[in-house]
Amino acid sequence: MSTPIIHQTAAEMSADLASGSVTAVELANAHYDRIAAVDGDVHAFLHLDREGALAQAASVDASRKAGEKLHPLAGVPLALKDVLTQKGVPTTCGSKMLEGWRPPYDSTVVANLKKAGVVILGKTNMDEFAMGSSTENSAYGPTHNPWDLSRIPGGSGGGSSAALAAFEAPLAIGTDTGGSIRQPAAVTGTVGVKPTYGAVSRYGLVAFSSSLDQAGPCARTVLDTAMLHEVIAGYDAKDSTSINAPVGKMIEAAKKLDVKGMKIGVVKELSGEGYQAGVLTRFNEALDLLVAAGAEIVEVSTPSFEYALAAYYLIAPSETSSNLARFDSMRYGIRIGDDGSRSAEEVMNMTREVGFGKEVKRRIILGTYALSSGYYDAYYGSAQKVRTLIKRDYEAAFAKVDVLVSPTCPTTAFKIGEKSDDPLAMYLNDVATIPVNLAGIGGMSLPCGLAPEDGLPVGFQIMSPALKDELMYHVGGTLEAALQSKWGKPLYASAPELAVK
Amino acid sequence: MAAISRDEVAHLARLARIEMTDAELDHLASEMDLILESVSRVQGVAGADIPPTSHAIAMQNVMRPDVVVPSLTPEEALSGAPAREEDRFKVPQILGEE
Numbered sequence: 057m058s059t060p061i062i063h064q065t066a067a068e069m070s071a072d073l074a075s076g077s078v079t080a081v082e083l084a085n086a087h088y089d090r091i092a093a094v095d096g097d098v099h100a101f102l103h104l105d106r107e108g109a110l111a112q113a114a115s116v117d118a119s120r121k122a123g124e125k126l127h128p129l130a131g132v133p134l135a136l137k138d139v140l141t142q143k144g145v146p147t148t149c150g151s152k153m154l155e156g157w158r159p160p161y162d163s164t165v166v167a168n169l170k171k172a173g174v175v176i177l178g179k180t181n182m183d184e185f186a187m188g189s190s191t192e193n194s195a196y197g198p199t200h201n202p203w204d205l206s207r208i209p210g211g212s213g214g215g216s217s218a219a220l221a222a223f224e225a226p227l228a229i230g231t232d233t234g235g236s237i238r239q240p241a242a243v244t245g246t247v248g249v250k251p252t253y254g255a256v257s258r259y260g261l262v263a264f265s266s267s268l269d270q271a272g273p274c275a276r277t278v279l280d281t282a283m284l285h286e287v288i289a290g291y292d293a294k295d296s297t298s299i300n301a302p303v304g305k306m307i308e309a310a311k312k313l314d315v316k317g318m319k320i321g322v323v324k325e326l327s328g329e330g331y332q333a334g335v336l337t338r339f340n341e342a343l344d345l346l347v348a349a350g351a352e353i354v355e356v357s358t359p360s361f362e363y364a365l366a367a368y369y370l371i372a373p374s375e376t377s378s379n380l381a382r383f384d385s386m387r388y389g390i391r392i393g394d395d396g397s398r399s400a401e402e403v404m405n406m407t408r409e410v411g412f413g414k415e416v417k418r419r420i421i422l423g424t425y426a427l428s429s430g431y432y433d434a435y436y437g438s439a440q441k442v443r444t445l446i447k448r449d450y451e452a453a454f455a456k457v458d459v460l461v462s463p464t465c466p467t468t469a470f471k472i473g474e475k476s477d478d479p480l481a482m483y484l485n486d487v488a489t490i491p492v493n494l495a496g497i498g499g500m501s502l503p504c505g506l507a508p509e510d511g512l513p514v515g516f517q518i519m520s521p522a523l524k525d526e527l528m529y530h531v532g533g534t535l536e537a538a539l540q541s542k543w544g545k546p547l548y549a550s551a552p553e554l555a556v557k
Numbered sequence: 558m559a560a561i562s563r564d565e566v567a568h569l570a571r572l573a574r575i576e577m578t579d580a581e582l583d584h585l586a587s588e589m590d591l592i593l594e595s596v597s598r599v600q601g602v603a604g605a606d607i608p609p610t611s612h613a614i615a616m617q618n619v620m621r622p623d624v625v626v627p628s629l630t631p632e633e634a635l636s637g638a639p640a641r642e643e644d645r646f647k648v649p650q651i652l653g654e655e
Contacts (some may be wrong), residue, residue, distance in 0.1 A: 159637075161629065252614070256592045297616060366598040381574075387637065390639070401574065401649050402649075408574055424572055436599070438602065438603065441602070441608070443609070445603055
């Protein structure tokens with residue numbers, strides 16, 4: 057029996073499209089059928105743009121028939137995190153605040169996807185305004201992990217990671233402010249990359265914490281992720297923090313499959329105490345495979361990482377309190393209480409009370425406090441200095457090694473509801489991913505096995521110096537190949553069958 | 558002693574333009590206390606000689622040529638407006654009656 061088409065990699069779908077054995081319309085329909093069959097249980101999607109996607113697919117098919125030269129990913133379907141604007145398609149950011157809003161413009165990420173002919177199936181669920189590690193903070197209900205529907209799919213990009221693991225799409229877009237691409241990838245056995253800050257344009261990415269936010273590619277394999285990376289990355293004059301440098305050769309790097317002579321640093325502070333035993337077991341086994349592939353493993357110490365979580369939970373909320381001030385009910389989004397008797401300020405207060413959920417309010421208040429006069433130096437100022445120390449720790453480490461590695465998260469997927477009343481316990485999920493955002497460097501998570509104690513996916517994190525994102529693909533591609541030859545199949549092929557409606 | 562009082566949280570909510578019920582304020586005040594205790598670890602870690610970092614990839618004065626490019630039409634710009642009047646956003650009263 058041949059592999060069902062939805063189980064193929066994006067690279068395989070690309071080859072089938074090129075050879076004419078499948079059309080883009082057939083591929084889109086196969087995924088919509090899958091979504092209809094399983095998304096009632098998974099809830100990865102908030103909105104499906106069937107009409108738009110099928111029109112896009114038909115246009116790719118017509119171009120191919122006419123003999124036009126197409127991008128390799130033309131006609132391959134994708135799930136888009138609902139924090140990026142797509143013209144005319146609802147964009148909620150998982151918030152009541154933006155319920156029903158249809159943006160009048162495309163984000164640059166979407167414009168790049170459309171240009172390549174990637175077919176955008178719909179918008180995926182997320183923690184409200186990307187704040188969370190479980191997708192439980194969505195105003196539209198949680199997403200369920202396809203490996204175990206009673207568990208979280210990670211967050212904030214849990215919709216995108218679940219869509220990949222449930223074979224609802226072969227490609228997805230995520231955004232990562234403190235781990236929102238990598239942690240969902242880790243707990244769903246998928247691959248996710250947070251590129252160097254500035255490598256992918258933030259234009260049309262609804263801002264949470266502007267100095268940390270970065271969109272990136274997600275898929276089931278390292279090569280697929282690399283292919284998507286090259287589509288969305290690149291300089292954009294519409295984002296003043298966009299880096300004006302050529303995009304590296306990610307696809308080439310993912311195909312190298314050889315790490316002889318490379319030096320890989322294990323971050324001492326990001327393993328050990330607080331990490332689940334099975335996570336460490338699989339992480340250490342992956343290190344052995346890299347050694348067998350010719351890499352040299354050394355331990356590296358980054359003493360300031362101890363303060364990264366605290367610094368992050370001051371910097372991100374501070375930027376949040378400023379960024380989310382734009383949701384004032386005046387120009388777009390919902391408006392509550394405008395009965396003619398109330399002032400603009402009263403309407404604003406009522407709208408923000410109703411429109412924002414608990415976690416968003418918590419962070420706005422925390423940020424407002426950290427930025428207020430009298431506390432600014434002690435909180436925000438101190439956090440910014442810690443950020444400098446973390447950057448210097450990375451610089452010192454990268455002077456000695458090519459890439460750094462750690463488990464992506466301390467544990468496998470936890471139960472829905474388990475941590476929702478304990479913000480501090482929830483924040484700890486991001487302890488290993490946050491330092492990357494603070495330093496603006498690249499980070500990848502790829503699956504390195506199932507934890508023996510619970511049979512759930514474990515993520516392996518690779519961190520590369522700024523603007524050297526190809527190194528993640530180089531090491532990640534090599535590790536993935538070694539793992540798959542050990543297992544005899546990719547990890548995602550072991551995922552339990554979902555009930556089909 | 559609590560790092561932050563309920564009254565302070567109420568003040569912050571007013572500054573942030575978020576109406577909050579008494580129950581919400583009570584809950585948030587106790588949570589904020591725990592969170593502040595946790596994040597205050599950053600204090601005193603870095604010496605006075607350490608400069609703050611606002612952006613990891615430093616850039617300054619990013620300029621582009623001042624060229625007119627197509628932008629949103631009034632219809633597009635107003636497409637998400639909760640209320641509009643002609644080509645304008647219609648908002649509740651901003652000034653007092655007097």
